[in-house]
Amino acid sequence: MSVNKQVGRVFLVGAGPGDPRLLTVRGLWCLRQADLVLYDGLVNPLLLRETSAAAERTSRAAGVDGRRLDQEEINRRLIATAREGKTVVRLKGGDPFVFGRGSEEAAALAEAGIPFEVVPGVTAAVAAGAYAGISFTHRELSSAVAFVTGHEDPVKPSSRLDYESLARFPGTLVFYMGLDRLPEIAKSLIEHGMPGDTPAAVICKATLPAQRTLTGTLDGIATQVQAAGLKPPSLIIVGECISQREHIAWFEQCPLFGQRIGITRPLKQAGNEIERCLDLGAQPVLMPLIEIKPPDDPGLLDAAIARLNEFDWLVFTSVNGVRALFDRIWEIGLDSRVVSRLKLAAIGPATAEALHEYRLRADLVPESYRSEDLASAMTPHVKGQRVLWPRASRGRDVLIESLTAAEAQIETVVAYRHCDAESLPDQAIELLEAGQLDWILLSSPAIARRLSALLPDAVRPQLGQSTRLAAISPVTADAAHECGLPIATVAETFTWEGLWESVLKAVQSPFAPRK
Numbered sequence: 001m002s003v004n005k006q007v008g009r010v011f012l013v014g015a016g017p018g019d020p021r022l023l024t025v026r027g028l029w030c031l032r033q034a035d036l037v038l039y040d041g042l043v044n045p046l047l048l049r050e051t052s053a054a055a056e057r058t059s060r061a062a063g064v065d066g067r068r069l070d071q072e073e074i075n076r077r078l079i080a081t082a083r084e085g086k087t088v089v090r091l092k093g094g095d096p097f098v099f100g101r102g103s104e105e106a107a108a109l110a111e112a113g114i115p116f117e118v119v120p121g122v123t124a125a126v127a128a129g130a131y132a133g134i135s136f137t138h139r140e141l142s143s144a145v146a147f148v149t150g151h152e153d154p155v156k157p158s159s160r161l162d163y164e165s166l167a168r169f170p171g172t173l174v175f176y177m178g179l180d181r182l183p184e185i186a187k188s189l190i191e192h193g194m195p196g197d198t199p200a201a202v203i204c205k206a207t208l209p210a211q212r213t214l215t216g217t218l219d220g221i222a223t224q225v226q227a228a229g230l231k232p233p234s235l236i237i238v239g240e241c242i243s244q245r246e247h248i249a250w251f252e253q254c255p256l257f258g259q260r261i262g263i264t265r266p267l268k269q270a271g272n273e274i275e276r277c278l279d280l281g282a283q284p285v286l287m288p289l290i291e292i293k294p295p296d297d298p299g300l301l302d303a304a305i306a307r308l309n310e311f312d313w314l315v316f317t318s319v320n321g322v323r324a325l326f327d328r329i330w331e332i333g334l335d336s337r338v339v340s341r342l343k344l345a346a347i348g349p350a351t352a353e354a355l356h357e358y359r360l361r362a363d364l365v366p367e368s369y370r371s372e373d374l375a376s377a378m379t380p381h382v383k384g385q386r387v388l389w390p391r392a393s394r395g396r397d398v399l400i401e402s403l404t405a406a407e408a409q410i411e412t413v414v415a416y417r418h419c420d421a422e423s424l425p426d427q428a429i430e431l432l433e434a435g436q437l438d439w440i441l442l443s444s445p446a447i448a449r450r451l452s453a454l455l456p457d458a459v460r461p462q463l464g465q466s467t468r469l470a471a472i473s474p475v476t477a478d479a480a481h482e483c484g485l486p487i488a489t490v491a492e493t494f495t496w497e498g499l500w501e502s503v504l505k506a507v508q509s510p511f512a513p514r515k
């Protein structure tokens, strides 16, 4: 690879088929290095969380605004940006060289003398087989597989595809881009001698929680697909191997498969919940209602840090509080030793875990995770002691009252600021309107209130019907009730894990509405 400092590099990266976790390790590395990411319409936007680069979409899906860049223009952008010395990632659905025009982009780069690298991706067919339980090369059923474009009209004489050979192909056929032409494809295969009762399947939105799989036979599959209203992106599979699906399809068995779940946490902190959602087979819908920002006046926090040795206890009621304090300590040139004399209290396991990131152990974590429980757990230990609480710019004051009643001297300092989101993202509103958002998870009273404030009146009646709300604690549920939001389930342990468990229980309960 060239080490020419003047010219950057272009990575043609396969993003995988849809599930963001199927990006390769190399692909992830590229996203983290990138100065510019140009991505196509099949790329899951969740992948863009992995890059701090400017990201632009080069195609648009139906109904979504945005300019479409043609191939020439994309090539020009790649070349021009690399010539500025930048690292460019061209992120393409599936694998860049499988029906992806990646090789045309590579040729343009080669011609322009731009150093480039091609990072393969998991192509849709391979991924769809895995997620739908169909092995194209099952030892007893098929010894070959062909990836075929379904884009060309099989009836036109200009078609470069030889349907006579395809009909005789000794193995599994997988058609990309063929859904709109499925009737002609099936007809041509049958006309050229393939039996009409050959097993056939269509897999739509493979590897995504919206995945749908239809199975049937070659002569009937087109009618089935039309009746079911399947849409692209879809693959057509023809061959005996389809029959094993019954035994080994696993993805559709995930406990929350197909559910769409509104994640209201600040974007930066949504990572764990996105993972959890995907792990359960559900689609995360990011709809942050609150963002976390540094305090208006960091001087106050600095002053508190300078006086840490005057205190006996530090108490934390959120992960944000821990990170805000210790990141600031580091930024101003100090380190964790400034708290070596202090006892540390954390409201729950996640907050304690945040302390572990700084290699600190909590001296006290209550058994239940509300401010009231934290105060009771601290009460026997804090009489006459000085307590510092680095907290959010707003929130409940229970801790101040209870610890004062326990004869502690408590001081607070604003370590971070909560900022309300100005609006709900369009995607969340569209799903709400269509009755397709199954859950919204509420993790604090402020989040519940903000949801109520931003919810368009027209969709309020959906709540409790097509969209259910889950609250992390009774305090959050009460705040929701006060603004007229119905709560379907409340976590038994007041943590994110508890919240997920309550949703799982509600979905698995025999009384839960089925879709």
Ligand code: SAH
Pocket (backbone or CB within 6 Å): 017, 018, 042, 092, 093, 094, 095, 096, 097, 098, 099, 100, 122, 123, 124, 125, 128, 175, 176, 177, 178, 203, 204, 205, 206, 207, 208, 232, 233, 234, 235
């Ligand atoms: N380079 C891509 C293919 C691009 S062509 C790859 O390697 O996967 C676009 C076609 O890919 C779609 O028409 C569809 O047939 C298929 N496809 C892409 N993603 C898909 C998905 N998640 N589920 C089903 N088919 C998909």
